[in-house]
Amino acid sequence: MTGAADQKTDQTKNATVRKTLISWFRENGRDLPWRRTRDPWRILVSEVMLQQIQVARAIPFYERFTERFPTVDALATAPLAEAIRAWGDLGRYRRVVNLHRTARIVVEEHEGRIPADPEVLVTLPGIGPYTAGAVACFAFERDVPFFDTNMHRVLHRVYFGPEVPEPAAKRKELLALAAGLVPVGDGWAWNQAVMEFGALHCTARRPRCEECPVSGHCSAHPGMPGALAAAPRAPKREPADRYEDSNRYLRGRVLAQLREARAADGLELRDIQSRLRRDETEVGLPRLRGAVRSLEDDGLACTVPARDSDDSSPGRAVAEERAAYDARPPGGAGGEGLAGIRVTLP
Numbered sequence: 001m002t003g004a005a006d007q008k009t010d011q012t013k014n015a016t017v018r019k020t021l022i023s024w025f026r027e028n029g030r031d032l033p034w035r036r037t038r039d040p041w042r043i044l045v046s047e048v049m050l051q052q053i054q055v056a057r058a059i060p061f062y063e064r065f066t067e068r069f070p071t072v073d074a075l076a077t078a079p080l081a082e083a084i085r086a087w088g089d090l091g092r093y094r095r096v097v098n099l100h101r102t103a104r105i106v107v108e109e110h111e112g113r114i115p116a117d118p119e120v121l122v123t124l125p126g127i128g129p130y131t132a133g134a135v136a137c138f139a140f141e142r143d144v145p146f147f148d149t150n151m152h153r154v155l156h157r158v159y160f161g162p163e164v165p166e167p168a169a170k171r172k173e174l175l176a177l178a179a180g181l182v183p184v185g186d187g188w189a190w191n192q193a194v195m196e197f198g199a200l201h202c203t204a205r206r207p208r209c210e211e212c213p214v215s216g217h218c219s220a221h222p223g224m225p226g227a228l229a230a231a232p233r234a235p236k237r238e239p240a241d242r243y244e245d246s247n248r249y250l251r252g253r254v255l256a257q258l259r260e261a262r263a264a265d266g267l268e269l270r271d272i273q274s275r276l277r278r279d280e281t282e283v284g285l286p287r288l289r290g291a292v293r294s295l296e297d298d299g300l301a302c303t304v305p306a307r308d309s310d311d312s313s314p315g316r317a318v319a320e321e322r323a324a325y326d327a328r329p330p331g332g333a334g335g336e337g338l339a340g341i342r343v344t345l346p
């Protein structure tokens, strides 16, 4: 086949895949709150929340957060502690710190308007190429390419074949392909369609190839189910890797106690320990201090010496006690020297 004929075939395939997936999306796409709006602030909040978080879980958090902070200005003028409270226990707490910083930058440097240009968006805290492209496309209807895991998988399968045991195409190649596929004037529908198709139909482990509207144009068809069955599975996690034993879980529990405490002067470390015990989370003070320190490092908590602590030097507890997770404290195995620390939201 000549180069010109190849090109024509590609164009025909591209046009068919685009038309088919957009029409599939119109019939099967979920009615999600962030699909009913083009408000850049709401789109940004949804995209920040949705990274590695399931749609169904994110919805109530999105509703509550945007009710409390309906505009970028509302978040920019609120204390960070309020933003952390409104974030609730969605997890991935550094995101809310970054979102708060982004809101302030947007107000101070962009006249309160979320930028439409992905190259400007990507300079804001916590916004990577995916989020920048998604905001530009879903809020401003710009015909820009980008992809998340679902989109990556769909495009790889349709154009290069199964992504297992090893991907046949590099990320760069897929991005170039994605750029050529975005239909002029219909980028919103196309990007939503590919994303939704990957989430609901061409899923990672159980693609529905037998009833697939693009199977006739898919390079992975009909071998996809067989390739998945033959692909090595990730080893099962050992009990030691349980989420409840992780520092991520502990950070979330500590933040939950600080949010619920409400008092502006926070809680003493030992109070936090007692509250966690009531919630059936047993943790020693040194490990708890390590979790608090990592929250401080991420801008999610502050510490000061407790009011009745013998230590009268402000900040000394922070400056001198550099306990890592599970390290023994200077004052003894029980962590007595750590108890006189007060922890607050920032």
Ligand code: SF4
Residues within 6 Å of the ligand: 157, 158, 201, 202, 203, 207, 208, 209, 210, 212, 213, 214, 215, 218, 219, 220, 221, 224
């Ligand atoms: S045929 Fe299978 S692998 Fe190809 S797009 Fe459809 S569901 Fe995905």
